[in-house]
Amino acid sequence: METERVRGNPAGITNTHVANNIRTARQAIGMDLRTLSDGMAQAGRKLSPSGISKLEAGDRRVDVDDLIVIAYLLRTSPAALLTPPGKATTLTGVPDDYEPEEIDRWMRGELVLTDEGLFNYWQQEWVICTDRIHYLETTLAGMTAPSQDDPEKPQAHPKTIAAYQERLETARARARAIRERGVQLDPEGRVFNAADYIDNYAQTHQPGQTTARSTLS
Known part of the structure; x- marks a missing residue:
């Protein structure tokens, strides 16, 4: 029996960081799911309130184009949404022996991890x-x-x-x-x-x- 083919890689820890950061940023400015959904629709990126809720829970992968729109609507930056929260440094495919500041500056384009x-x-x-x-x-x-x-x-x-x-x-x-x-x-x-x-x-x-x-x- 042929094994069912799985398309793409599963979501990693970076997706979890992004999901948490989106929820935190949205709540910080008091924006509800419906308002964010409406804003995305106006930008041509339709995503229902329930879809955003799944995204924030980590049950739905974050599309890079959606990430840009969400960052704009939440008055933050793509880098801020991608950066691990707090003092966390773990990112998909990146060794965990870097300092939080180094990861933060790398995300901001201020240094290269070499x-x-x-x-x-x-x-x-x-x-x-x-x-x-x-x-x-x-x-x-x-x-x-x-x-x-x-x-x-x-x-x-x-x-x-x-x-x-x-x-x-x-x-x-x-x-x-x-x-x-x-x-x-x-x-x-x-x-x-x-x-x-x-x-x-x-x-x-x-x-x-x-x-x-x-x-x-």
Whole structure:
């Protein structure tokens, strides 16, 4: 007896992530199934409310064209719907030894999951982070210096100083996390070689300059 032929591959973990993300995004903006269904119909992608419900439950595969329309209607992006939620990193066909941040940036097109891609990303993050720490330390030193009008008082208000100290601690924690990942990627420590970084990115960043790409503000 001939075995029944199964068309296509079964849905994988990425489909599960997308299903969960669609439901979360829809509920976040208070959109009901009917409204989403009507919006898809207007875009030429008919999908009934029950069909969307099955999709969100993982009982129906997510079509890539539907994904684009759904992302638009839910005021999010295709990358956001594809990215594993929370700190999950498991994706169909992708090894699970990557960091959540790496998966997130890969989904956003900000790095390639190769040895070189990861090395370049974390080296750049290290320079940005250490530059940020230097800026915050210098700024705090000026804030906490005695006022000329009252030598017993700092230059800035205590709440402002506390806010900058909190930013500095966040930056230092970020630096520790980058160092841990950097050593995993290259035990020789080349990730932290700022001179090597400047040779590669001289046109985009120099130490001592604040960069628009910083994620620590």
